[in-house]
Amino acid sequence: MPHQGGCLCGAVRFEITADPIGARYCWCRDCQRIASGMATMNVLFPSEAVAYSGEMTTMRLVADSGNTVERGFCSQCGSQMYSKTVIGPQQPMRVRAGTLDDPEICPPSLIIWGPSAPSWAPFPEGMPVLQAGPGSPEWRRPETLQEKL
Template identity: 55%
Template sequence: MTVTGRCFCGQVHYTIDAAPVGGRVCWCRDCQYIASGSATNNILFPEDAVTFEGEIGRIEKIADSGNKVERGFCTGCGSQLYSRTIEPKGMPMRIRAGTLDDPELFQPTDVIWTSSAPSWAAIQPDLPQHPKGPK
């Protein structure tokens, strides 16, 4: 399976040569900040299957989970493209679902960091919910 996507301005494109391994809606505070108040919708892929073309800005931060996380964005338009865990290694890359050329590929499998969600958050009741990150 080949998956493609891009940022808003088209400066950054990506190709993924793998099927998704999951889909998460994340309500951690970091994701709320980068999503301007909402959750992020993330489709998960093996990191080694993802190839980017174009200039990507990167921010590294220790997340509430204690993991060292890198977030990538387009330097032209600011579109959030992905997050990946630097430490510990081996976790899937989280591609922002809104950047997919075919957004129907995103099928959420669970909702994480519900303990950080604001009271007005629309959390899908039919999905497994985790107060923090998944185990």
């Protein structure tokens, strides 16, 4: 079953021909900046299964993980569409959950970069929190961060 979505103004649309691999919150500082102070909520898909149409602007930067990450935005309304690692360990494409026509397809099950979150950040009770993200030495080391729950 294909999944579809688009930006706020409708200038960018996409279709995904695979089911989600998973979903997670990201509290890295880059995501906080592009999400106006909150975490991004990302649904993970195989990169080759995602096809965008419409005019997008991209930017690349080296993330806290050391990976080079590309982010895609609608050129008209600025909606964040995706992020993907272009240099670093191979990873799925991160599609912003809010851009999916059906954001219910895959609820988040994990929080990454938890210690980077501000003290007031809402953490769902019982959700695993990792200290870092893919490509970082701390990637597989869970942390409870009970003071944030």
